[in-house]
Amino acid sequence: MLGLQRQTVYSWFARWESAGLAGLANAKGQGRPAILTAADTAQVQAAVQANRQQLQDVTASLRQELDRQFSPLTLKRFLKSVVANGDFRPGWNSIPHPVSNLKSSD
Structure with a gap:
């Protein structure tokens, strides 16, 4: 049926009967735990500041710093x-734009 396991449908039905539509919503904590968390933001920011153009290099340095394995795609999503x-x-705004630095010739 619809490519779903029978047990999945039974579980959904039981949740619907016990809690209505709210019972079908995903509960907090379901799913895979995040590899990179909000606590890692400062280290990620420092690594990106050091090497903005090479996601592969940033990923490699963060893997060593954080001692966790993750892909460049995971870093990009984070x-x-x-x-x-x-x-x-x-810090993208800290890079001076060549046009904004031109003096007017008035």
């Missing part, structure tokens, strides 16, 4: 999530 939350300012 960076997107913390930037979206406003928890991370990689």
